[in-house]
Amino acid sequence: MAMKRFKNILYVAEFAVDQSLAIARVIALAENNQARLTFLHVVEQPRLGALLDLFTPEQIDMQLREQERHKLEALVLGYSSVNPVDLQIRIGSPFIEIVRQTLDGDHDLVIKLARGGQGIQGHLFGSTDMHLLRKCPRPVWLMRPAEKANYAKIMAAVDFDPWSPDGADDSLNRRILELASSVALSDFAELHLVHVWDSMLSAWAGEIPYKTVETQIEAERARYQSGLDDLAVKLRHWIGDEAYNYLSPRLHLIRGSARDDIPALAARLDVNLLVMGTVARTGIKGLIIGNTAEVILNGILCSVLAVKPDGFVSPLA
Structure with a gap:
């Protein structure tokens, strides 16, 4: 049968939550589809304040990217993947940078942990999630944090x-x-x-x-x-x-x-x-x-x- 195959998967990594089950699923999905896999982490633009007395904005940007890249490398190292995983760091508004990476990298699937649960309603999906559901041009797979294998x-x-x-x-x-x-x-x-x-x-x-x-x-x-x-x-x-x-x-x-x-x-x-x-x-x-x-x-x-x-x-x- 002609199965739906993904060729170029984007996974949005976040360090504040346990994403081990989601990552295991993403890597298995990429291998089953023989797809390229990219891990993206978006850092929100920091307030530079006093740092500007010591460094140029370019130096701060480079240092920030390097720090986050090391974290991303450590995250990927914990999982055995047959194919190499491409790592991307972007700085800016999360949903905008995720959509930009989706377009720039020509990804055909975006996978992200759902990050809601704030406030009285306790919704599964947060504002970045809802923006992606409205505006991302490719299929978006939002996984529960307690994802089943x-x-x-x-x-x-x-x-x-x-x-x-x-x-x-x-x-x-x-x-x-x-x-x-x-x-x-x-x-x-x-x-x-x-x-x-x-x-x-x-x-x-x-x-x-x-x-x-x-x-x-x-x-x-x-x-x-x-x-x-x-x-x-x-x-x-x-x-x-x-x-x-x-x-x-x-x-x-x-x-x-x-x-x-x-x-x-x-x-x-x-x-x-x-x-x-x-x-x-x-x-x-x-x-x-x-x-x-x-x-x-x-x-x-x-x-x-x-x-x-x-x-x-x-x-x-």
Whole structure:
């Protein structure tokens, strides 16, 4: 089967947290994909203050880069990697420098530990994470700090409009499903496909006879079910019979609200990784876009692999 392969992976390293499980997974992923691997550490621009009495800004910059590079070298030394790991130090705003490195290095996957948990809400993802999910042009894999060595359950959230002439946004759904399948196969994990829909007639319930509304809503449900079934058939075609039969994906069609029901299902199934789109192709109504995606991300406690549609251009490009 034609598996989704990564060729040039970027891992964003942070020294303040234990990232041993994430690094082990990243190195294994790079080796399985025969991919180049780069470790990036971003240092926020320090306040120079009194240092400027003793050193030039260039000297401070060089010293800072050298210090951080030594730390990065020590981090990588602890892991056996078949291929050499490229090391990059950047100074500036973390999310801007991560996106710049992604573009400059032509990376096809960005992996980072989720760094939220501050404040009352206790969200998994912090502000740098959310900026990357909105603005990074490549898939972004945000791993929980307590990452599992192997995932047991992976969920792919797909979206489509069965009334649209082109139905599903196949390019984005294909990317989501192929990535989810690829990780599920490598981890021997269950694969769950979910689509959340709501009836357009709900708001008109008072204007239309009850029986008519019920009949129409059931017809809508059948149409969404058909759309989800069609995607499953396409997935079989994309990854091949053998892989599809092995994965035997479970399909979940839920009537409700994506922002509530996707996190609820992820929690109920105890999902380890959610694969989803964070920016929709324009023109397809109801796709997970912007605000809905952010509400979902603020409601989940599992790792996430977020995908952009074809043609997405980062505002930082």
